[in-house]
Amino acid sequence: MKNNHSNAPFVSVAKQHKDSTNLAQSHRVYKALFKRPMTRLEVSKVTDIERANVCRYVGKLRKSNRIAVVRVGICPISKYSKVEFLTTNPDLYPKNNQLNLFETDNIK
Secondary structure, eight states: OOOOOTTHHHHHHHHHHHHHHHHHHHHHHHHHHHHSOBOHHHHHHHHTOOHHHHHHHHHHHHHTTOOEEEEEEOOTTTOOSSEEEEEOOGGGSOOOOSOOTTOGGGOO
16 A cells, blocks of 8 residues: 655645745835835836736735825836826825815814
8 A cells, every 4th residue: 555645745845935935026016116106017027026926916915905006107118008106105105185074173
C-alpha cells in the first residue's frame, strides 16, 4: 500500500508562496499610490505588476475604505480619458461636500 501524502507539503508551500507574493504586490501597490495619485496603468508600470493584479488590489482597498479617487482625467500613458487617479494617502482624499443630516451646525 503506497502512501500518497508526498504531494501535500508541496501544495501548501506553493500556496504560502502565492499568498506572500500577493501580499508583497498588494503592499507595493499601496505604497505607490501613497506617494502620489496615479492611474492603474501608471501603478502597473511603476511597480512592474500586471494591470489586472493592480485592479484586483484596488478593489480590495476599496472594500476596506483605504483608497480614494482624487480626480478623473486623461491617463498620461494611454491617453485614454475618464480614468481614475487614485490615492491611498488620507491627506490627499477629496473633501466630502455632501451635507450631513445630523450636523448640529446646520440647524437654526
